[in-house]
Amino acid sequence: MALPRAARTQRRTRIQEEKEERILEAALDVFSAHGFRGSTIDQIAEVAGMSKPNLLYYFRTKEAMHRALIERVLDSWLDPLRDFDAEGNPETEIRSYIRRKLEMARDFPRESRLFANEVLQGAPRIEDELKGPLKTLVDEKAEVIRAWARAGKIARCDPYHLIFAIWATTQHYADFDVQVQAVLGPGRAGDGRFEDAARFLEQMFLRGLAIETASEP
DSSP, X not given: OOXXXXXXXXXXXXXXXXXXXXXXXXXXXXXXXXXXXXXXXXXXXHHHTOOHHHHHHHOSSHHHHHXXXXXXXXXXXXXXXXXXXXXXXXXXXXXXXXXXXXXXXXXXXXXXXXXXXXXXXXXXXXXXXXXXXXXXXHHHHHXXXXXXXXXXXXXXXXXXXXXXXXXXXXXXXXXXXXXHHHHHOTXXXXXXXXXXHHHHHHHHHHHHTTOOOTTOO
């Protein structure tokens, strides 16, 4: 876990915690807009409204800020997958997963772009997490999907590519939202676009897995 410098002291004051959050919010703005390579400590300090020496008291390097953000994003981003219940109804579980991923795309677009930028650069700072905890979790949930298929509850499919497809289609609405809104136009580019997307993706994935949707006769 990448802890800020102040967090390693025995006691953290409320002011220290608030400043750490302020720095991480500013870093999230800068990293999500410019990527890791295009971002500087000076930019982050300016957005945070702090002097560079003050910022460096809390996070000694740009890498430390980026690492703290990435670990936070990965932890929250994987919550919907962790909740994928082997004992649940496949339709309910898949529908819930799609909707939660779209909600995260809607509510946390900066975090999505931060992660996407890191992966596009070859994931040099998170390779261990991708090959470790992330892979372990996906392996576990892939077996859940295989078990549903063996039980005849869904069509047989490659569970990994099913998960990848859900990631790709839902995160598109965060990473390419400007394009989505431009193409949809003024009449359809409001918050309702996420509900429209949810209905379409549910239909596409559930029908593809031979699960009848509630809207079908």
